[in-house]
Amino acid sequence: xxxxxxxxxxxxxxxxxxxxxxxxxxxxxxxxxxxxxxxxxxxxxxxxxxxxxxxxxxxxxxxxxxxxxxxxxxxxxxxxxxxxxxxxxxxxxxxxxxxxxxxxxxxxxxxxxxxxxxxxxxxxxxxxxxxxxxxxxxxxxxxxxxxxxxxxxxxxxxxxxxxxxxxxxxxxxxxxxxxxxxxxxxxxxxxxxxxxxxxxxxxxxxxxxxxxxxxxxxxxxxxxxxxxxxxxxxxxxxxxxxxxxxxxxxxxxxxxxxxxxxxxxxxxxxxxxx
Amino acid sequence: xxxxxxxxxxxxxxxxxxxxxxxxxxxxxxxxxxxxxxxxxxxxxxxxxxxxxxxxxxxxxxxxxxxxxxxxxxxxxxxxxxxxxxxxxxxxxxxxxxxxxxxxxxxxxxxxxxxxxxxxxxxxxxxxxxxxxxxxxxxxxxxxxxxxxxxxxxxxxxxxxxxxxxxxxxxxxxxxxxxxxxxxxxxxxxxxxxxxxxxxxxxxxxxxxxxxxxxxxxxxxxxxxxxxxxxxxxxxxxxxxxxxxxxxxxxxxxxxxxxxxxxxxxxxxxxxxx
Numbered sequence: 002x003x004x005x006x007x008x009x010x011x012x013x014x015x016x017x018x019x020x021x022x023x024x025x026x027x028x029x030x031x032x033x034x035x036x037x038x039x040x041x042x043x044x045x046x047x048x049x050x051x052x053x054x055x056x057x058x059x060x061x062x063x064x065x066x067x068x069x070x071x072x073x074x075x076x077x078x079x080x081x082x083x084x085x086x087x088x089x090x091x092x093x094x095x096x097x098x099x100x101x102x103x104x105x106x107x108x109x110x111x112x113x114x115x116x117x118x119x120x121x122x123x124x125x126x127x128x129x130x131x132x133x134x135x136x137x138x139x140x141x142x143x144x145x146x147x148x149x150x151x152x153x154x155x156x157x158x159x160x161x162x163x164x165x166x167x168x169x170x171x172x173x174x175x176x177x178x179x180x181x182x183x184x185x186x187x188x189x190x191x192x193x194x195x196x197x198x199x200x201x202x203x204x205x206x207x208x209x210x211x212x213x214x215x216x217x218x219x220x221x222x223x224x225x226x227x228x229x230x231x232x233x234x235x236x237x238x239x240x241x242x243x244x245x246x247x248x249x250x251x252x253x254x255x256x257x258x259x260x261x262x263x264x265x266x267x268x269x270x271x272x273x274x275x
Numbered sequence: 276x277x278x279x280x281x282x283x284x285x286x287x288x289x290x291x292x293x294x295x296x297x298x299x300x301x302x303x304x305x306x307x308x309x310x311x312x313x314x315x316x317x318x319x320x321x322x323x324x325x326x327x328x329x330x331x332x333x334x335x336x337x338x339x340x341x342x343x344x345x346x347x348x349x350x351x352x353x354x355x356x357x358x359x360x361x362x363x364x365x366x367x368x369x370x371x372x373x374x375x376x377x378x379x380x381x382x383x384x385x386x387x388x389x390x391x392x393x394x395x396x397x398x399x400x401x402x403x404x405x406x407x408x409x410x411x412x413x414x415x416x417x418x419x420x421x422x423x424x425x426x427x428x429x430x431x432x433x434x435x436x437x438x439x440x441x442x443x444x445x446x447x448x449x450x451x452x453x454x455x456x457x458x459x460x461x462x463x464x465x466x467x468x469x470x471x472x473x474x475x476x477x478x479x480x481x482x483x484x485x486x487x488x489x490x491x492x493x494x495x496x497x498x499x500x501x502x503x504x505x506x507x508x509x510x511x512x513x514x515x516x517x518x519x520x521x522x523x524x525x526x527x528x529x530x531x532x533x534x535x536x537x538x539x540x541x542x543x544x545x546x547x548x549x
Binding site for chain 1: 297299341342344347348372374376377381384385386398399400401402403405406420426427428429430431434435436442443446483
């Protein structure tokens with residue numbers, strides 16, 4: 002999916018919601034655990050319930066790897082399910098990969114060829130040749146870690162002058178255009194989004210940390226929105242684990258709709274009129 | 276495996292060789308490709324051929340993920356095979372993971388519980404709470420990226436004063452002792468190993484970049500060895516792809532033995548006498 006198509010979906014659905022599929026076998030409702038593939042069954046129901054409010058899904062790879070081959074199978078089936086049934090939805094592999102060139106190339110193959118993800122999150126520590134192997138796939142994206150939403154972001158991301166995260170955001174724009182490069186920018190630091198937006202005016206930002214991690218959606222929109230919205234705001238636990246009974250999918254749908262409604266208002270308030 | 280046991284293996288085998296299992300389905304010998312699980316068959320033969328010269332194996336996760344569920348299955352079988360047949364060998368998941376706390380916890384589960392790795396490589400960008408979930412498993416290890424062996428290391432690892440990679444190596448030692456923390460220190464910058472060794476006198480260093488990437492083993496030993504050797508030097512392509520005929524395992528064995536012989540001499544020259 003290219004940048005224009007992504008923006009069209011945002012306008013069509015009046016939403017910039019990304020639902021994080023952090024599917025933990027120990028947190029899914031009891032009654033699903035007897036299914037042959039409980040992780041996939043959970044995802045399928047969450048997807049069917051929330052797709053109309055959602056621009057992107059973001060499976061978090063750790064949760065699938067934690068259960069080994071079963072998890073990897075459930076992940077592949079989930080991606081395939083979204084592709085077949087909701088072809089206009091953007092799919093992000095939240096994998097935070099990044100390694101020497103020949104290795105990153107294999108990861109790119111894993112996520113863009115073996116599975117049909119639209120985007121992968123990448124860690125910048127190893128620099129240019131760890132990132133560029135993910136580029137050059139038509140309509141596929143790298144989402145590079147800029148400023149993350151966790152406490153540990155303070156350990157290294159602010160070192161140097163200008164701070165490391167700003168240097169990452171500046172330098173990476175020499176490697177790729179806004180048509181294949183997004184940045185992760187944590188919502189727990191919404192005021193810093195303003196600075197990130199000024200450093201990367203045209204790039205989409207993937208914003209985690211709204212919901213369970215405590216970030217404010219209104220602050221994110223106010224500080225981060227650009228002329229093509231430029232935001233994908235992720236919510237995982239606050240939607241997918243809002244309820245743990247047989248009604249979990251209905252409640253997830255309500256939560257996704259609530260978030261979408263809030264986003265519709267924010268798009269009205271902050272999307273520049275052209 | 277704890278630090279003392281690792282050192283004992285090094286003394287016993289007169290080696291500090293780590294063989295990287297970067298097993299690429301397109302590079303393994305023709306005649307193995309008709310096997311039911313060619314990746315595992317390749318690994319099995321490489322392991323059987325090289326185990327007597329080898330302290331550690333390091334499967335590179337990207338190569339397994341690139342072929343999806345089949346790859347993940349082959350990986351699990353390879354780890355299991357090493358555990359069952361060569362219980363004294365250290366197994367490293369070269370995964371370069373690292374994410375917010377609850378996610379890193381799932382990765383730890385994947386590599387230390389679901390599979391029985393001894394260690395996992397971790398990227399430091401997201402800081403303390405992305406690293407600590409991997410700690411506290413008895414006799415399991417975090418191998419944190421310090422200075423990597425690729426060209427892109429220059430993009431961010433030298434930013435700041437002292438440079439980022441030194442700050443990573445200093446700070447991480449507040450999070451974990453030398454009994455569960457190693458660092459990646461690329462061999463393509465062997466002279467810098469001296470500085471890294473002075474910053475982390477007691478930690479094991481995992482040194483990639485010898486062999487195909489061009490680093491010198493003698494330089495690594497001279498600059499990096501400590502009283503318990505403190506080095507695991509990785510070689511992947513130069514051993515496992517030294518030959519692509521039916522004799523590939525024999526040739527891999529020769530290459531591993533050559534490296535081990537060189538290491539035996541270096542241990543003699545540089546291991547401090549007690």
